[in-house]
Amino acid sequence: MDRFSAVWLSHSSISAFKHCPRSYYLGSLYRDPQSGHKIGLITPSLALGSAVHEVLESLSILPTSDRFIISLIDRFQSVWQKFSGHKGGFSDAATESRSKEKGEEMLRRVMQHPGPLERKAVKIGQDLPQYWLSEADNLMLCGKLDWLEYLECQTYPVKKASYWHIAKDDMPIEKSLPDLTQSHELVLQIGKEIKLARALNRFKCPQGEQGCKYCLPYEKILDGKATFVGEGNYHTDLYADFTSTLPKSEIL
Numbered sequence: 001m002d003r004f005s006a007v008w009l010s011h012s013s014i015s016a017f018k019h020c021p022r023s024y025y026l027g028s029l030y031r032d033p034q035s036g037h038k039i040g041l042i043t044p045s046l047a048l049g050s051a052v053h054e055v056l057e058s059l060s061i062l063p064t065s066d067r068f069i070i071s072l073i074d075r076f077q078s079v080w081q082k083f084s085g086h087k088g089g090f091s092d093a094a095t096e097s098r099s100k101e102k103g104e105e106m107l108r109r110v111m112q113h114p115g116p117l118e119r120k121a122v123k124i125g126q127d128l129p130q131y132w133l134s135e136a137d138n139l140m141l142c143g144k145l146d147w148l149e150y151l152e153c154q155t156y157p158v159k160k161a162s163y164w165h166i167a168k169d170d171m172p173i174e175k176s177l178p179d180l181t182q183s184h185e186l187v188l189q190i191g192k193e194i195k196l197a198r199a200l201n202r203f204k205c206p207q208g209e210q211g212c213k214y215c216l217p218y219e220k221i222l223d224g225k226a227t228f229v230g231e232g233n234y235h236t237d238l239y240a241d242f243t244s245t246l247p248k249s250e251i252l
Helices: 011-019 021-029 044-061 072-080 093-112 180-200 216-222
Strands: 007-009 038-041 130-134 139-142 161-163 173-175 227-231 236-240
Touching: 007 011, 007 180, 011 021, 011 180, 021 038, 021 180, 021 216, 038 216, 044 072, 044 093, 072 093, 130 180, 139 180
Parallel strands: 007 139, 038 236
Antiparallel strands: 130 139, 161 173, 227 236
C-alpha cells in the first residue's frame, strides 16, 4: 500500500462523516467540475479562529526569548488581512469589527498569561503530520497539533493533553488521556465505515432529501446560492453564505 492510494482520515473528516455522510462527501471528496478543486465554507467564527491560530502557531519556531518581542496584536493585524471582508465570510464591516476585537482580546489574554507558549516547544517536521492507522486496511490518519510542548526528560509517549479555550480561560485545562487501545479501535472502526461508503459511493444525509444543517450549506454552493470568496489551503475553493446563518462553529 502507498499513502497516495490510502483513505486519509482526520478529526474534521471523521466528525463530518458521523454528522452527515453527505457533508463528508461534499467537503472531502467532491471537486468542482470547472476548477477541479475541492469546495469549502468560510464563516466569521472560522476566520477568527484561523487568524488567532496562525499568530500563535508562528511562535513555535521562535526561541522562547524572542516570542513576545513583537506584540501579538501587531502580528494579528498583519494576519487579519488574509481574512478581511468577504474573504473571512463577513457580510459587513460591523460584523468584522466585532470579530477582530474578539481576536485582539484573546491575544491580550495570551500575552498576560502565556503559559506553555513561553516554554520550549517541539516543531514537527511535516506540514501535515500523518501515520498509518492500518496499512492492512489502507487507512492513513492525519492532523495538526495546535502546540506540542517539550517536557524535560520526556520519553516518546505522550504524557498529557490540555485544551485552551482562549476566549474564556487564562490557562490551558488538562484533560484525561483516553485509553490508547480503545481509541485506536474506535477510530479504525469509523475509518472502515468511511472506506466502505467510498467504495459503494453511498453518502446519504440522515435527514433524507430535505438535507440537514451540515450538508445544506454545501448544497447551496452547488446550487449557485453561495458567494465565491477566494482560494483556501490545499487549493480549496472557498465560499460564504451571506443569505442565512450557517451552523455555529468555533475552532479555538
